Amino acid sequence: MKNVLVFITDGFADWEAGYVTAELNKPGSGYKVKTIAIDSNTKTSMGGLKVIPDYSLQGFLFKLTFEMLIIPGGTGWKEEKNQQVKKLVDVCFEKGIPVAAICDATTFLGYHGFLNQHRHTGNSLPYLKEEAPNYKGEKKYIEAQSVSDGCLITANGSAAIEFSRDILGKLNVLEGEELGEWYDLFKKGFSKS
Template structure:
C-alpha cells in the first residue's frame, strides 16, 4: 500500500513499485490517501487513490505501507495517516518511509525505538519537534530495522533495495545485480562472471 499526498515525491517509490507490480511477484501496488480525490505528484502525475483513509477497512490484508516523501507531509491534514501507521506497528506490518515521511514518523514517536535515517539529523529535528530518537539515528541512505525501513530523500534506490529484500521479492545475488544495474547503469558480463 502506497500512501500518497498532493505533492508526493513520485520518484521516491518508482523503482520499488515497478518491481512489486511485475507479474509473478505475488504483489499488486495500490494507493491510499486521506480521501478519494485525485492527488498530483511533484512531477505533475495525477493519481486516483484506490482507498480513502476515511473508509479504509482495517481488516484489509496488505504486506507493507510505503510512504514517499514530498511537500504534503508538512500539511496537518495528512497526519491522519497516524492511525494507519499505528495499526501497522501493532500488527507487525512493515512501514517504509523516505524523505519528509520520516519526519512525520519522527514527530509521532515511530522512530524512537528503531534504527533509522532521514535527510539528516538536523533536518529531522527541525521537521519533527517531538522527535526523540537521536541515539538510533544512522547517517546512511537507507536503514532497515525490524518492521521499519527509512531513507534519505536521495536514497530512493537503496530504499527500494531494502523493501525488495524485506518482502523477499529479490534476494542475495539477484538483488545485488538489480541494485548494480540501476546504480551503475550497466552490468558487465564476462564469461560466467558479472562484474559490478
C-alpha cells in the same frame, strides 16, 4: 496476490517509490501495489502525475490485509490534514506490518514517535530534530542512505534506489545475488565508465 499500500498526498515525490512499485507490480512478484490517501480525491505528484487513490482513510477497512505500507516524501507532509495517516501507521506497528518511509515521510514518523525505538535515518539528524520537535530518537539515528530495522525501513531523499533495494529484500521479491545485481544495474547502469 498480496497487497502493498503506497500512501500518497498532493505533492508526493513520485520517483521515491517508482523503482520499487515497478518491481512489485511485475508478473510473478506475488504483489500488487494499491494507493491510499486521506480521501478519494485525485492526488497530483510533484512530477505532475495525477493518481486516483484505490482507498481513502475515510472508508478504509482496517481489517484489510496488506504486507507493507510505503510512504513517499514530498511537499504534502507539512500540511496538517496528512497527519491523519498516523492511524494507519499505528495499525501497522501494532500488527507487525512493515512500514517504509523516505525523505519527509521519515520526518512525519519522527514527529509522531515512530522512530524512537528503531534504528533509522532521514534527510539529516539536524533536519529531523528541527522539523519534528517531538522526535526523541537521536540515539538510534544512523547516517546512511537507507536503514532497515525490523518492521521499519527509512531512507533519505537521495536514496530511492537503496530504499527500493531494502523493500524488495524485506518482501523477498529479490534476494541475494539477484538483489545485488538489481541494485548495481540501477545504481551504476549498464556502462561501467
